[in-house]
Amino acid sequence: MRVKTITGQIFTLLVLLLPAFAAAGTLDDYYLARLAPGYAGAGSAATGVVAKNAVPFADRSLTMVRHAAVRDWAQLEPATQKVLAKVMAAPPVLAGERVCVPVNGHFTIHYATTGADKPNLTDANGNNVPDWVETVAGVFEYVYSVEVTKMGYQPPPGTTYHVYLQSLASQSAYGFTSDYYSPSFPPLPVKSVPTYITIDNGFTDPVYGSFTPLQSLRVTAAHEFHHAIQFGYNYYFDPYYAEMTSTWMEDEVYDSVNQLYSYLVSYLPDTNTIALNQPLNNDLSPYGRWIFNRYLAELHGSRTVVRSFWEQLGTVAAPSNHSDIAALPVLDQVLNQNLGNNFFGFAKKIFLKDWSSHVGEVSLIPSVSVPQVRTFTAHGSIVAPINVLTTPYTFAYYKYLPSSADGQDLTLTFPGLSSSLAVTAFKVSTLGTQEIPYNAGTQSIVVPAFTSDATVYLLVCNNGNGNMQAPVALTFPADGATTLDGSLLDANALAIPAQDPIPVTPAATSGGGGGGCFIATAAYGSYLHPKVALLREFRDHYLLTNAPGRLFVACYYKVSPPIANFIARHETLRLITRLLLTPIVFAVEHGMLTLALLIGCLAAFVAQQLRLLRRQASES
Template sequence: MKALLARLTAALFSLLMLALPAYAGQLDDYYLSQFSAQSNQNQLQKAVLSLASDGGESPHCGTPLKHKLRQDWDKLEPATQKVLAKQLAAPVLSGPESTLWSPTGKFKIHYTISGADAVPSIPWVQTVAQTFDDVAAAYTARGWRLAPTVAGAPYDVYMLDLAPQRLYGQTTTAQSIPSAGFSNAYGSYMEIDNNFTDALYGPYTATQSLQITAAHEYHHAIQYGYNVFFDIWYAEATSSWHEDELYDGVNQIYNYLPGWFNNSTLALDTATSTTTGGGYGRWIFNRYLAEQHGTAFIRTAWEKLAPMNSPGGNADIPMAPVLDNLLISTPYSTSLGSDFSGFVKRVYLRDWTSHVADISIIHPYSPSATLSSYPATSSITLAHYSFAFFKFTPSATVSTLNLNLSKTSAIRTALFKKSGNSTPTEITANSDGSYTVSGFGSLNPATDEIVLMVVNSSSADNHQASFNTGGSAPAVAEPVISAGGGGGGSSGCFIATAAYGSYLHPQVRLLRNFRDQHLLTNAPGRAFVALYYSLSPPLAEFIAGNELLRAMTRLALLPFIAAVAHPALAAVALLLLFGGSYRLFRRRTQLCESSS
């Protein structure tokens, strides 16, 4: 018995130790680790509940992290602020600094010829200066307001070795520079890699990498000049979109599309990530908006954002409602839901009307499931402004495919038929919303397909659709909508966000992923999430205002976070706990029986 209790204690202790970084890892630790400034973190903590960004390719732009650091600055401890102050200050180069003004005088390039940040040559610095002049001229021609500077001084661009950080560039906000119609305008400065010759930037040439970086980062500078409270996912979508608008031949941004299309059930405004396509991959939605309403629509959206104020607490202004309000108005007379549904159709049909020479390199749709055994039944729960495709492989045993659906109010569907290399056609729905595919059994399973598109066209999470090819589709229930329950990128993890200080915190992300990948995939889980959404917002607001309650909440979340991060060890601990309790119960029962 003692040995069993010892094993149980060891398992529980290990689980607790693995979870301790989640308790200690508040917002301070998040930013310290992200900026590689945390020197005393041991290897066990780094390996467990990793505080690093998503695995895989690192973001090519450092602006999102700098943007959030400025936003969360007042929430950080004084000691953390002291360590990270250099991240919001102009960089210091590795050698004596020299400067070169661009031919138009709009840019001041800071460089050095010694140390890690050394530039390859002075002519390269001149190329950098000319490229930024070209970018500014292109944005001026498109009607954009150029980045503001104090007293009209040239804009500062610093050339550093950013390859170790896996960054092309980053733009950091500086001081407030308000003007009429732009009350929340801020100045900024920019850092770009000193040579773009490291393998990280391949297979593109140094000049190509410079061009797309200048187009991308300078638009971030422009964005700060419109409104410092911009929603970072749309900032990245806009800067990335402009890369191909200004330098169409590079095409690096197409690498971001698999991340989105392979994770299409994530919301349009999900957190920026090259792995999931958050922010970066969303550039192609801007392409659709530009094809539908003209390229000036993107600028108009930022002009609509310009006079708006933060919703509170230094928070960013959610961009999805801004886009929706703009699209509803004249002359567009549509909605974000309608345009998003149209965009998803275009993802499958591939009938893009601009940059047609590049259609072949646009990543194809990615089905959430491929069905080949019939009758088939399935269901899906979607986040706000997200989508999924279901592919039906033809079968000779099913002459006619009858597809019956059940869906909540915001779900939009379409069914497509594709034969070989022919252009796909959309199948008209029956009056009851079902679909009938005649001749399904005669289609070639090797070359032909039937594809169902399912879109959540609303700002609310947890809209559902179900279908059945052999009878009535399972019933679905309308989602419970609560204040703050959808949109804005926080995705409703209210209590964890209040406890850790930011929805970007790794432990909040861990819980959010558990919700999306496990709870929302089944009816009991969805019911629990709906109940949580209805009860947690006022409790989270109360917790957020009290540091003691935040600490107690983090402590209370420890076991659950550890279990989510280490399910196998948690299962062992539970088995040992159950086994120990059972053996203790039996022992006491035997003692009682023997004494009687």
């Protein structure tokens, strides 16, 4: 009996644990499919990654997928962790790598010269840098000039920013931004972290849809560079708002592309179920929610309202448990505790479509329509749908048609209206659109003379507090991309139809691989090892800034890869190489001290030689 009892307990335990095992397997498959699709065990999970409202082209960014993988790391199988660690722990290793540094020096563009990752290497102007690489450099420099110089965002940490060109079509992504700590959290209390960007090497694969390679490059650069800015403010951002901001930024930097409007279909038809602050859920709705930022910018007369969120987030300390910092409470602070009314106003704006910026693109914003709108036939007094939106920061519209008794009043009653709901109605007729607000005293909305030429739309909005006051426009400083009178700059002022006006003649170009420093990387075992990072900084700041140094780096990169590969395979050679590198590292770390020691040693050597000469002279 005891054996049967134990067997039954074990069976029960396995049944209880089965869902957990299944979930872990699904999670493993998801991250392997998204981040390491070439891995044989990735399975077919990628087919289930995109939700029903997915747009017909690649995912905008893998940044938040990588960010989420760090959070879920402990839930992944050791074998999965091992695979993902290789693709997440360092910048990509590019075959026959070379680099291009534009004259403005904000970026270093890394590209392959052989293999699947190499971009189009056509060099029409004969300056030893592929034309596409020069275009990439110019686009990123222009993005920097808008987002940092004009709009006033804090630049990412570091003196130069590294961008890697890699084939990402197999991952169905335009690009991603990654911090150097990945797949681990930054050590507390660090919150501002440096990052690097990886983008597709040419955007020519059919997965990138009907947009030209240049258009895809421009919006990807604008999107991912803002992620780099976000990591600089606070690593612990809320992922959905990070995507909302980066997607919104695409149209503020390159208005003429308009790809972001395609993402609206992942949000606007489902505003009754998708909350403004809904966490990432393997769909594209965070990209579609960018339109809330446009509403805020228009309401408050400046795009600085969005920048103020990131500045406020930058004042929040890194959480001790490494959790994300919820975005809406921070945004509520920026909006002077007026977020609820701002969201109610946003819900109205979606219906009215009375946008004041990017006016030539209003037609690209989907209208409130079936199947989201429900249709009823009015007959005098009707109990309106109440308490139907239990999730804060969601909204829905309901459509009413006139009754057969043409011209009678329509009374919508709201008995027991939830304290979290705000409601209003719009009467649309040949005379225009009229808003008819809710009367709290009678708990109703009365639409007078509801005739056959009119349609009534009821807006029910869960704005978190039920306050139906008009949103208060706050004063924010104008950013650098506004007109002289302080009004919001219209889109086309920043659109560059043919060429990005940034000089891109390379200041330096050289071979390399894995970001350079091959031998040091092989010796210390990681591109991210502090000693390797120190040598990279020395290369960037002291060698690549002058002709002799660039010549040395170019020669080093030609001969070092095979040597490094050999060293990496032999632990004894790695130890010997570390010992040989020690004086070089010491010299880089302690420049003046090393110089003093060398002078001292040289003086001691000279003094010793003089003593020997004197002794020999006296003996003779």
